[in-house]
Amino acid sequence: MKMLVPVDTNPYSAVAARKAAKLAINTWADVTILGIQTAGSAANNMPDAALSSAMSAYCKAFLSNAGEMESPYGDGEPAPWRATGNGVWETSIASETAKKSLRLMVKKGSTLDMILEQAAQDGSDFIVIGSPAKVADPGWTGELDLTAKVANKAPCSVLVVKEEKSVNTVMGILDQDHVSQESLELINQMVTVHQAELKIVGLATAKGLDERVEMKMGEVLDYYASKGVKAWITMVKENEMEDFAARAAETSLVGIWLGKKSFLAKIFSKDRVSQLINATNSSVLVLK
Amino acid sequence: MRGKEKTSILLLDDEPIVSKRLKPSLEKRGYEVEAFTDGFSALQRIKERKFDIVVTDLKMEGIDGMHFLTEVKKKFPETEVIVITGFATMQTAKESFQKGVFDFLAKPFKIKEITEVIKRAENRQRERASK
Amino acid sequence: MKTALIYIEENLASSMALRYTSRLANLIDLALQVIHVEEPENKNHFGTGWTRRTWEHGIEEAGLQEVDRLLKTERIDCRFLGSPVVRVGDRDSELLSEMSHHPYNLYIEGRLNTASVRDFYSLLGSRLYRKMTCPSLIVKNLVPIDRVLLLAAEGVDPDQLTSCFSRLFDPESIPVDLLYFHFQENDSPVWEQEHEMADYLNEIITPLADKGWNIEKKQVVRGTPEKVADLLRDYGLVVSTFPTRKCPHYELLAMLPNPILICK
Known part of the structure; x- marks a missing residue:
């Protein structure tokens, strides 16, 4: 299973990342954590520092959530970011024990377009995305009702995460x-x-x-x-x-x-x- | 693997739709595929011949996929086993790897994903054969 | 051998009812009579005499084909009393007429569980359910029958509950629990001491024990019908008596997603 986790720096993305990590560690999914940088933000040659730091924190959820068991993503740290295209940066966990891939990616552009583009490129089976309490509440810079738009337009199933709750x-x-x-x-x-x-x-x-x-x-x-x-x-x-x-x-x-x-x-x-x-x-x- | 012979794959999933989707797609890519929807027939078949790669579901009616993969690895340790499951948990993944599976894929997955895993399994067998 | 009349249509509810009945037949020595009613009010009928009889015969044939299709699809492993009966007329009247001619031990039908209690109220408020003299099994979901709950509450007659239940099931054929339900307006359900209802519960436990039954869990709960219904989901069958008025017990029966056996 290939899972795409679009994130920003808002708290709901941390919630979504934790949820995605729980699902990913159980399903041994190949994961791409995708941060979107709007065109006007940050320097041109590196991902935005706040986004990059938030993504590193989200990444830890995938590495630590396995409890006593070995995480399928290994136990390393993300390697330094490298540019892989115009306005695209990538890194992944450099671990010899990794059995599945955990990739971090930052893309510059329209949030909705970038998410849909990445889902298509990866052939994602599942998108996990955080949402403010109400879809119209502030969040996801530049896009109103972004999560609903992703859910409507994505080529695969989408989990819109709002808050952590036990599910029976x-x-x-x-x-x-x-x-x-x-x-x-x-x-x-x-x-x-x-x-x-x-x-x-x-x-x-x-x-x-x-x-x-x-x-x-x-x-x-x-x-x-x-x-x-x-x-x-x-x-x-x-x-x-x-x-x-x-x-x-x-x-x-x-x-x-x-x-x-x-x-x-x-x-x-x-x-x-x-x-x-x-x-x-x-x-x-x-x-x- | 034997020279230029086609790589042989045994596919076991009790959901006919899985074999129906995967078998023609893998055959088109040049693999020799035998598909089974019941574990007992598949178990019988591995007593008769060796497969280079086995793709098996874990939870099936009648036979436990974990038992099947154990039998395969016992008889043919060099056969690469790929587990596909609709009921993935950390425990089943861990147990599968302890039993020596090559990879563990949770459903749903795209055909491209499993063919990539099969290619990697093939490559590993080639590397092993060339040593 | 117990006889049961099962009403079927070509739909999911009937499909579940047939499958559930097949499971029930492992517990009760059951012989089934399948029945289906075509209601002419729902069709564009016309004419009198021969024309009408031909038209009715056509409807009956169509109904028979519907029943055959479902039975062929489900292929349930049950004993049947005879060929399926198809009648043309008012559903309640035709079913009551069939029951008056052949005294069945049980009536069975499938009804999809709904979020609205009104659907259940209108079912139990129908002439069929009010006039029916045998117990009825309403299959709301297809679940394994591995445990039965006797559901008691205010208005439930212990004698009716025990005699009906023990007439259908043989002693020790399935594990049985007993629950007394008290209504509470809000909050989470609260389990209460069993001895508070000891006299009432003994009116159920003792006659069943005399017939060889051992009630495993005896509990008293106070809660809203919705929350208590949720607590009881693991039971393969909930047995209670016919509610004669709108009350929390009636609401609980409506909210239960489980198959329900209503004693009469």
Whole structure:
């Protein structure tokens, strides 16, 4: 699994980095921690000092989180930054014991564009990104609602991390019939890492649950049953969804399967992802 | 590995979709692939012949992938085993490496990622053969 | 042998009900009668006499095909009393009519668990559930049946609970716990001393013990229906009695995601 962790110097990025480290150490993911430097900031020939220092601190979470076990990323320090392109700097952990790669990268440019570009270049399977408590709150310089935009536009699933909470249920909300194999596998990993229960939530309109959604829920249930994962089924009506998601977020990791025909757009009227992120005060997993 | 012969890969995953996706892609890259969805048949097969590389899931119905990889390494220590799993934990990764696996990949992953790992495993075998 | 009438449609709820019933059949010597009702009110029907009979026959055929498709897909390992029955008419009336002609020991149907208690209230408030004389099993989720909970609360008749439960299950066929639920408006659930409800609990424990049952855990909890429902998720089956009025016990039954056996 390849994981991309976009960061800045705000506290929510530290939270996201810790979450990403926990997931990465369990899944032995190859990780890229990506810092974005806006065009006007810092010197031209080196990454911004504050960003670089924050990234080194985030990096430590990946090296120390393994407890008594050996970290898959080894036990070294990041090597000095080196320029690998115009406005691009990279470093990685120089460790002979490393079994997986932990790369730190700083790119200059538009935050959203750089994140999407890096995800495409790496072939990332998963993005973990921190978010202010409300998506419109200050943060992620230069981009309003950045996390929601990343979640909407990224080619892979995105975990928007808001605050550290214990998760006892992983919840996947389904309102359309597109569920990729990758998203099923990612849910598996989330359930395993958090030792959580799985809840599959079908979103119903006033007319009831769409036949295709219901059929897909059955397939998803079968998939997890075959894997020995206990999955609960719940149906929620669209007018109850926001409240339901907000309540569920107290102890659950709320995930939504985003498909082209998703009518979450109607429920979370302005923008489905930012509305869901706003409706919950914990992390949101956007499944692609 | 034997001269110019194709590198042989045994693929074991109880999810047919995994083999369906991986097998043709690896064959296109010139590998000789035998895919299995049940561990007992795969176990039987490794009693009959040696594979250069084994790619196995860990959690499967009927047979434990960890047991399968142990059997492979016992019979053919030079076979490189790559573990793929949908239920990764620090413990399973550690145990896999203790049993001598070449790499450990958590699902989901892209075909490019596993083919890169397979190439590295091939290279290691070549290096070993040339010594 | 116990007989059960299982209502199915071609949907996820029925699929779960069939699979759950198949698991239940490992615990209870069960023979199933599958039934499906096509409600003409939902179709654009027309005509009288021969025209109407032909039209109804067409609906019945379509219903039979629906049932066959589901049974073929699920291929459950159960004993059946006969071929599936398909009726055309009002669902509640047809099911009650079937039950009045054949006294089943149990009625089973699948209902997807919902976030709204109103759905459950309208199900239990329906004519079918009010008039039905046998116990009913509502399968809200597909879970392993490895432990059963007898759920007691204010308004639950111990005699009804024990006699219904022991009529269906053989002694020691499955581990059984007993919980008395008290309503509390807020906060986390609080476990209370068992002896505070000793007299009531003994009205359940003693007759079951006489029939060879050993209740493993006996507990008393005070909490909101939502929080208590969450605590009980690990049970493969929750057994209680039919709630006759809206009360916290009714709300708890509505909020439980588990399959529920409602005794009558």
